[in-house]
Amino acid sequence: MNSRHRSPVQVGDVAHLFDGRRLRLARQLAGLRKNALADKVDKTPTAIASYEKNTKRPAPTTVAQLSLALGVDPSFFLPGPVELDFSDVVAHFRSLRSTTQLARDQALAYGLATVEVSATLERHVEFPSAEVPNFEVRSDEDSPEEAANLLRSTWELPTGPIPHLVRAAENRGVLVVFSAPASASVDAYSFEGMSRPVVVLNPAKRDYYRQRFDLAHELGHLVMHTDAEPGSAKIESQADRFAAEFLMPREQISYLLPAKADWGQLQRLKEVWGVSLQALLYRSRALGEMSEVTYRNAMMFLSSKGWRRQEPGVMPVLEQPSLLPGSVALLESSGVDPWELAEESRVPLDLFRQICSRSPRYMPEDDSNAAQENLPSGVVSIFSNRN
Structure with missing residues (x-):
C-alpha cells in the first residue's frame, strides 16, 4: 500500500511518544529561539525548554500547535x-x-x-x-x-x-x-x-x-x-x-610552480590541479619557490584586475x-x-x-x-x- 494512503499518525500517540530532542531539531531548523517559538504556541520559554529536555511532555493540543508553528508533520516528533x-x-x-x-x-x-x-x-x-x-x-x-x-x-x-x-x-x-x-x-x-x-x-x-x-x-x-x-x-x-x-602535495607540484608570476603557466596549473590562482600563488610562496616580494606584487596585480573576486577563465x-x-x-x-x-x-x-x-x-x-x-x-x- 502506498504510504500516501497510510493512516495518519494520531496526535495523541505522538504526545505519548514525544521526543524533545526532535522538537529542538525542528526549532533550530526553523531558525527560532525558544522564546520565539513560545510566543507562537502561547507557552513560556521554560515550557519549551522542558519539552526539549524531555522533563515534561506536551499535551496533544500543544503537539498540534508545535507542528503547525514549525511547519512539520506531528510524526516529526516521534523518535527517529x-x-x-x-x-x-x-x-x-x-x-x-x-x-x-x-x-x-x-x-x-x-x-x-x-x-x-x-x-x-x-x-x-x-x-x-x-x-x-x-x-x-x-x-x-x-x-x-x-x-x-x-x-x-x-x-x-x-x-x-x-x-x-x-x-x-x-x-x-x-x-x-x-x-x-x-x-x-x-x-x-x-x-x-x-x-x-x-x-x-x-x-x-x-x-x-x-x-x-x-x-x-x-x-x-x-x-x-x-x-x-x-x-x-x-x-x-x-x-x-x-x-x-x-x-597540491609538495613533492608533486613544487617543481612545477613558477618563481615569477607567469600567468599562463599558473592558469594551466589551475586547470590541471583544480585550484585557484590565489591558492597556487600562496602555495608557491609557502614552498619557497616564489619570494615574498614577488608574491605580494602578484596579489596586488590580482586585485587590480578584479581577479581576487572572480578569476579569469571558464568556471x-x-x-x-x-x-x-x-x-x-x-x-x-x-x-x-x-x-x-x-x-x-x-x-x-x-x-x-x-x-x-x-x-x-x-x-x-x-x-x-x-x-x-x-x-x-x-x-x-x-x-x-x-x-
Whole structure:
C-alpha cells in the first residue's frame, strides 16, 4: 500500500511518544529561539525548554500547535532513525565571530537532519564504510602536511591532481551535501556525525575551485580536530595547510610552480590541479619557490584586475554529490517513492529533497542579498524554501 494512503499518525500517540530532542531539531531548523517559538504556541520559554529536555511532555493540543508553528508533520516528533545527541556533536564553522549562534544552530540542525536521512537510506542501500583516519596534531611543524599525506595514503589516491574530490570523499563514507539556501551566511562546515562524518558545502559563490578547497579544508578538520575546540585561528590555519598539501602535495607540484608570476603557466596549473590562482600563488610562496616580494606584487596585480573576486577563465560546473541522490534514484527505480523515504526519515519532503539533491538550490540573488543585509543573524527558515 502506498504510504500516501497510510493512516495518519494520531496526535495523541505522538504526545505519548514525544521526543524533545526532535522538537529542538525542528526549532533550530526553523531558525527560532525558544522564546520565539513560545510566543507562537502561547507557552513560556521554560515550557519549551522542558519539552526539549524531555522533563515534561506536551499535551496533544500543544503537539498540534508545535507542528503547525514549525511547519512539520506531528510524526516529526516521534523518535527517529538516529538517537540525537546535541551535546556530543562539535561542528567546525569557519569563523565563530562572524556567524551568530542562531545561524550555527540552524546549520548544525541541517547537518543532523542529513545524518537522519542517511541512516534511513542505509537501511535499504549499502553505503561505503567511513574511512577517515584520526591524526593527532602534535605541533604546527609539518603536522598538517603529514595528516594530508596520511589521508591520501589511506584513500589510496593516485599521484597528481584529485580529479573529483567530492566523489573521493563519498567513496570513503563521508557524507557530502549542499547547504540550504537559507544558510547562505554560514560557510562550509563539518562534524563527526553519530554514524559517519558529514561535510556541508555552501555553494553561494558558485565557485568550483573554492568548493574543492573548502572540502579539503573540512576534511582536514575531520582528520585532525575531532576533539579540538572549533573556530580558533590556529586550527583554521592548520586546516588550510592540510588542504594545500592534500590538493597540491609538495613533492608533486613544487617543481612545477613558477618563481615569477607567469600567468599562463599558473592558469594551466589551475586547470590541471583544480585550484585557484590565489591558492597556487600562496602555495608557491609557502614552498619557497616564489619570494615574498614577488608574491605580494602578484596579489596586488590580482586585485587590480578584479581577479581576487572572480578569476579569469571558464568556471567549471561544481562537483556534485552522488551518494545520497544516487541512493534515492536507485530506490525510486525499484518503486520506492521519495515521499515514503522522507516519511521514514521523519523530515519534511522538501527538506529531504534538498539534502538529497545533486545540485545546489540557489536563493534568488535579490532574496539572498536581502537575507544577508536585513537579517544580522543571516537566518531564514529552511522550511520556507519550498518548491
